[in-house]
Amino acid sequence: MNKLLKLYALLTSFGMLLVLLMGAIVTTTGSGEGCGNSWPLCYGEVLPTQPKLETIIEYSHRVVSATLGIMVIILAIWSWIKINHIRDTKWLAILSVFFIIFQGLLGAAAVVWGQSSFVLALHFGFSLISFASVVLLTVVIFENDKGRATLNVDKGIRWNAYLLFIYLYGLVYSGALVRHTEASLACSGWPLCNGSFLPPTNDLEIIHYVHRVLAGLLFLWIILSFLQTRKYYQEHVILYRIYLLLLILVSLQVTTGALIIFTSLNLFIGLAHGLFVSILFATLSYLIMVLLRKNRD
Numbered sequence: 001m002n003k004l005l006k007l008y009a010l011l012t013s014f015g016m017l018l019v020l021l022m023g024a025i026v027t028t029t030g031s032g033e034g035c036g037n038s039w040p041l042c043y044g045e046v047l048p049t050q051p052k053l054e055t056i057i058e059y060s061h062r063v064v065s066a067t068l069g070i071m072v073i074i075l076a077i078w079s080w081i082k083i084n085h086i087r088d089t090k091w092l093a094i095l096s097v098f099f100i101i102f103q104g105l106l107g108a109a110a111v112v113w114g115q116s117s118f119v120l121a122l123h124f125g126f127s128l129i130s131f132a133s134v135v136l137l138t139v140v141i142f143e144n145d146k147g148r149a150t151l152n153v154d155k156g157i158r159w160n161a162y163l164l165f166i167y168l169y170g171l172v173y174s175g176a177l178v179r180h181t182e183a184s185l186a187c188s189g190w191p192l193c194n195g196s197f198l199p200p201t202n203d204l205e206i207i208h209y210v211h212r213v214l215a216g217l218l219f220l221w222i223i224l225s226f227l228q229t230r231k232y233y234q235e236h237v238i239l240y241r242i243y244l245l246l247l248i249l250v251s252l253q254v255t256t257g258a259l260i261i262f263t264s265l266n267l268f269i270g271l272a273h274g275l276f277v278s279i280l281f282a283t284l285s286y287l288i289m290v291l292l293r294k295n296r297d
Contacts, residue, residue: 034058
């Protein structure tokens with residue numbers, strides 16, 4: 001297998017993760033309008049002169065995103081040429097290119113015309129799919145030398161994973177909505193919301209509260225899935241390891257979510273929160289890919 005392709009795929013995957021984290025920095029620091037409503041230029045300039053901090057943050061995000069967009073397209077074409085005999089390659093290449101372009105256009109539209117918090121939250125969701133598709137394509141490239149991983153499990157286990165994936169994507173959207181509506185600190189304290197178990201009535205509190213409830217249910221869901229796997233399916237090493245990793249990641253996700261409240265939006269805690277959910281989503285995406293392979297065989 002071409003070692004250069006493997007190295008390039010790894011660099012592209014890590015680059016896509018960097019794009020996600022830089023997007024989180026843009027949102028957390030309120031730098032989304034750091035270049036005004038000008039795109040792809042910044043205040044009408046190719047290279048902004050005497051930029052403020054928010055301009056540097058937004059402009060850097062644009063440059064890195066554009067660079068990774070080109071890298072993803074190259075990776076997709078390169079993979080298509082080198083390993084097009086693998087069934088997963090073509091649809092992952094198409095997905096990765098489509099979503100990297102789509103999320104870029106959506107981001108540009110948000111700059112030029114402005115978008116609601118709901119659309120901006122959806123932009124993060126598309127970015128996450130773009131990241132996951134690149135990671136999966138990288139996995140397929142590495143699998144070419146070792147053979148494809150498959151899982152022979154019953155329909156119940158498969159549907160549990162499918163529904164968990166859909167639920168996680170909805171949770172990701174709710175979390176992005178919390179961030180884009182500036183509702184991160186609407187509920188003081190944790191796990192209670194402003195010292196109460198009862199649902200709040202303020203709009204921002206409701207957005208925050210719903211996200212907390214959904215996150216708590218995801219935590220319980222993954223715990224139960226892991227326990228079931230350990231008891232009945234431990235011989236399926238891939239399944240067991242994936243759910244163990246999901247349990248570790250969701251635990252870190254919940255912990256950093258609480259720390260965001262306790263530290264009043266500490267930037268590094270917020271980035272860790274985004275990092276863990278990105279890896280969590282990519283890991284679950286890998287499980288879905290492996291399960292779908294079995295369905296096709």
